[in-house]
Amino acid sequence: MSVIDLGEYGADFTANPYPYYAKLRAQGPVHEVLTPDGMPAWLVVGYEEVRAALADQRLSKSFSAFGMPLPEEEIIGPNLLIVDPPDHTRLRKLVAGEFTGRRVEALRPRIQRLTDELLDAMEPDGRADLVDSFAFPLPITVICELLGVPAADRDSFRAWSNELVAPTGALGDQEAAVEGFGGYLDALIEDKRAAGPADDLLSALITTRAEDGDRLSLPELRALAYLLLIAGHETTVNLISNTVRALLTHPEQLAALRADFGLIDAAVEEGLRYDGPVENATLRFAPEALTLGGTEIPAGAIVLIGLAAGARDPGRFPDPDRFDIHRDPRGHLAFGHGIHFCLGAPLARLEGKIAIRTLVERFPRLELDPEAGPLEWLPGMLIRGARRLPVVW
Template identity: 40%
Template sequence: MTDGEQVLRLPMPSDSPLEPPAEWEGLRRRCPVATVELPSGDRAKLLTRYDDVKALLSDPRFSRPNAADGAARIAPRGAGGPAADGDGALNLPDKGEPHQRWRRQVGKYFTARRMTALRPGMTRTAEDLVDAMVAHGQPGDLKAAVGFPLPVYVICDILGVPATDRDRFSHWSDAFLNVTRYTGEQSAASQAEFMEYLSAHIAATREHPGDDLISMLIKESEGEGEGLSDTELLGTAMGLLVAGHETTANMIGKMVAMLLAHRDRWERLLADPALVRTAVEEALRFDTNLGFGMRRYLTEDVEVGGETLPGGTTVVCSMPAANRDEDAFTGADEMDLTRSPNPHLTFGAGPHSCLGQALARTELQIVLEVLLRKLPGLELAVPAEELQLIEGLLVGGLTTVPVRW
């Protein structure tokens, strides 16, 4: 396949929501740098090989696209949301020392020690949610009953905002991340509401600080060290509320669906619960629905896969396609619950790798541990082929995960 022969449209369809598009294997072998058309009609280059994706994501010269620079847009003109077009909606530093300073400040909160301290509380919350799902009767929707509320409760606790506002957060993050459901005006209005809400929360936290992340960042900004500006504080809170619940909520549903779609996987974990950690990593690698991929805007000419890409090119890095690369993973199309090491790219790589990945891993592990212990007979209530993907969502997810036990 060459660019002159075919232009692929993103997102690529697949026969099943849990299976990869048929084109991936051919792209990796014959056309590792392919031309694709985004829902906006703009064109970009798609990378599908592990080494190419990792190299570009790790390159500190390039960052997320900005529509003002002429980068390719994902959303059609007039559609939402702000994050889809890389217009700097979060107002966070994205390159160089300012970006590293921001990561140092926020990363202090997401340490292994803190995740260990949070684990008992997360486990109790997960147990309560599973119990409530069971009490409500079957079949249940695992995503709505457990997958969505757990990350919301956790990230709200971390930021010091009331989890009772979780439905508002859900709407705001959906408007922020869905590129087809809302108009540009609707997304802009939601973003304004979101910013007003969090600005008021930050102001209240200044008056009455606690032991949450926002309080910690405010104290540091008022001290002698390098602190965050008010704009950075607001962008941090917005980003963590969106990414801290939307991505993990969807991954919980996809992980459980993948494990239940083939009963032998679930039975393997029941027989050996010590495999939970490697099973979580393998689910992260095996997930085919991470949305539209991570975009990078080239500010200078770069050689990728034997092809020179000129400055001004928007590149879409397909982490899930890279995670199925046989050159990086033996038996890449098989879900191996014992796979170790497992250097998947689901959380990205380099200076922009996911800051909250330790938190996401902890939540995924806890959900799996609780479900194995409380609901060993858990199974999908519909065939895996009947599961439905959320249309237009940047991070990829299933609409529902119907289960019985």
């Protein structure tokens, strides 16, 4: 089997990777590839193989355990996405105790109020970039308020986060973003320790203890805050904007939603399946040689698990390239699967449902801006979405 250079597909692969994933899937569920930035990896594209790989604990997330620490772990600390059990089990238990369904549901009135305020500000102009005016400020405000981050610091977070999830500069720019983020979080944690108990999530994580007295260290606190801030808004930005884009380019589906807002849950789930915000799961590697989908993966290989590719597998989702809010999309893997299943999935779903329903209700003549030109897509193979989404109403 020859190595497939995804970079040869050019800008079209970034704009619409799904036909390329379909061609690969027709040849087999796992392929040796070079990513567009030149990284050698093994790409999993079949639904069943994607699901199995996500739960396969032979694949490691802890590069540092094998002498290959990622820059973010060296600078920030160990977070849930880059550690394996038993460290992962311990961290997840400490965090999950505070990131509860009750805490998320308590945010519903605030999310609705923020949504209404953002749309109030947009409405008089008749046109906007939906990302900048709505899909970004809603989740960044929610996660910053949840963690207790001052409003004045949110623009800094956006700049750091953008550079980390969809890099546009050199490696030095990414390391500078990580260092800036880490220094800021150290100061924020110290301020919260000094201030004493408060009802935000970061303050709760500072004081939380397991039954055996275990608690989070400073590097662990810093790393968890880092992960929650980035994962807590970047994915939701693109959940909202990708689903709105799908609705606007499928007017019959938008009309069906407007006729029955009882379909909002299904619309969000179908948006997650059809064009979810995470194209490929964060990196895993094979400490030892193993077999995935009948393909031999050599020891030390990087493995990319194709969430977007698996979501369009016709063996799991009939007519997968059709966006259909009447579909039963259960089983999609947009939030992952197994021990690394997204801790923030309930919050992302709640924000998506409130944001999309309210937008569609408020702006019955909403459409893509016909004068805007082609969309600019986020680079890389991690986050799937457009930098801007110009709309008019």
